[in-house]
């Protein structure tokens with residue numbers, strides 16, 4: 197047993213190195229300065245055990261890190277996961293995988309960072325695969341004989357997963373850097389992690405509008421016609437995404453425009469910009485022999501090809517330079533706003549034979565396992581750097597990620613398509629410094645279409661990905677008005693969404709928050725009116741299964757979103773303490789309980805906290821351009837006074853990092869008891885210097901979002 201020597205970094209984070217210091221890790225590659233200022237302002241950190249309780253054991257070729265677990269302790273995070281929120285009792289193989297259909301821990305974004313409801317976090321900073329036994333192992337010399345059950349005669353108490361008092365992390369053979377991150381709450385630990393990684397991302401305002409990806413082989417004319425159809429049909433849209441067909445060759449790709457479909461890319465981009473659209477380009481990492489980049493990149497690539505293309509070693513500065521220069525010249529300087537980084541995931545284990553094997557050798561000396569785990573991060577950082585060099589913010593999509601990515605302007609997506617899993621993935625991402633979009637592609641019915649569209653409009657990236665299905669927001673005419681309404685609702689909420697992302701950027705607070713991040717799940721409301729425990733639900737054969745409320749989430753400080761799923765007419769919603777209003781129904785609920793709602797197809801349940809002040813604007817056809825000013829509508833809810841913050845900057849550049857941004861304080865005082873007049877609203881003088889608003893309109897004591 198080795199005693200670990202934890203070094204305090206200050207601000208509630210401790211670090212130690214096991215084995216040799218590695219020079220190619222998620223944090224070293226990202227090389228982001230922690231946001232010390234915000235870390236220092238946080239409450240004092242605590243750990244639920246003494247550091248000496250953490251053990252390191254060398255067994256044969258492995259090093260095992262052991263941490264104590266309480267009997268009911270829940271383990272969250274570990275990246276993007278579709279099947280479970282609490283990993284307790286399971287073994288997680290944190291390997292990147294493009295098709296994570298099984299509940300093994302493999303996923304597009306395996307992040308070796310976990311938090312527990314005892315209020316602390318652990319990060320293993322490594323470019324290698326990590327295995328975490330989340331309370332699924334019991335050592336022979338620690339086996340408690342009273343815990344051994346007889347399945348023949350005691351089916352009730354016998355469990356497949358043994359009760360374990362520890363979590364075991366199998367560290368890479370060469371060692372790893374470990375970070376212990378203090379609480380006391382789950383949110384504190386997650387915030388510290390995000391701040392350690394450089395804070396959250398702040399998308400450009402246009403990134404928060406609606407996105408539409410067109411069918412893969414569309415020509416420039418078809419793209420423009422479809423974009424204009426959004427304008428003609430009164431559907432807001434900010435971003436048009438082009439899929440593989442914009443490349444002259446794809447799978448592997450050239451990164452060069454297909455002359456037959458896009459003879460004059462600059463002209464096409466100018467026309468789209470003129471109409472208020474941004475253009476996002478699909479790409480993947482594998483370079484076609486037809487690409488001008490092939491020859492210079494060949495000596496800088498891995499020893500195996502993918503689809504006949506190169507898998508370049510972008511950990512090398514020269515390879516980065518070639519990629520960035522080509523992208524700048526051929527796309528970014530023409531006006532391209534960002535990328536969808538596809539297929540930088542993949543795994544040998546699920547039959548994805550298209551990925552380079554883990555024994556691939558790269559010129560930098562890294563092997564295929566490391567490159568696979570890191571590939572998503574390499575592309576995120578390279579493209580973010582590229583846009584930074586132009587003082588332009590980007591926002592895009594990526595299919596692989598790892599630790600240290602909170603500051604990256606990228607949202608994860610998948611080819612999987614289960615709607616419930618999509619919402620769970622959205623919730624789970626919030627523990628790991630990740631963003632996820634429950635993108636819409638097609639639907640099994642108009643109802644499914646509405647339910648998916650409603651949810652995506654209240655997510656980190658509101659996107660219809662019609663690359664293969666050719667769907668449009670108006671594809672189901674009978675429900676077109678509902679879709680338009682929700683896209684417009686998102687557009688109205690942009691000032692609120694933007695402020696919420698600014699909290700992520702500067703304070704490390706995730707914009708979309710799973711319920712365990714915002715409330716103590718055992719907080720005085722463990723029993724609902726039917727008498728059942730809040731955190732369990734009746735499973736098959738009368739067994740209690742855990743209910744973690746992984747189908748609802750908080751969006752920022754004031755909104756709770758409870759998506760509906762096709763085939764379900766009603767649902768339960770867990771409301772934290774306090775007063776709540778149905779944002780679109782006006783009904784008031786007392787929090788601290790589980791309620792039942794039956795919203796009808798026209799509505800998705802969204803709740804707003806009493807006392808909240810929502811900053812909104814009119815639903816524009818696309819997000820405001822820098823310098824474009826509109827009226828700000830501040831909507832205060834209920835009978836309680838309230839406070840809120842409003843963040844603003846130019847919405848597009850990095851000037852905000854040099855101080856060119858404002859936080860205005862908004863306050864409503866008084867009570868609504870004698871009618872509206874009794875409330876008084878104020879907004880601090882910073883408002884005068886905000887970038888996007890020319891006047892303020894107030895609504896006090898609302899019980900629902902007023903019509904526009």
Ligand code: GAL
Nearest residue numbers: 439440478538539610611663
């Ligand atoms: C998939 C991706 C899809 C689409 C498609 C194009 O890998 O997940 O969204 O972009 O490639 O070939």
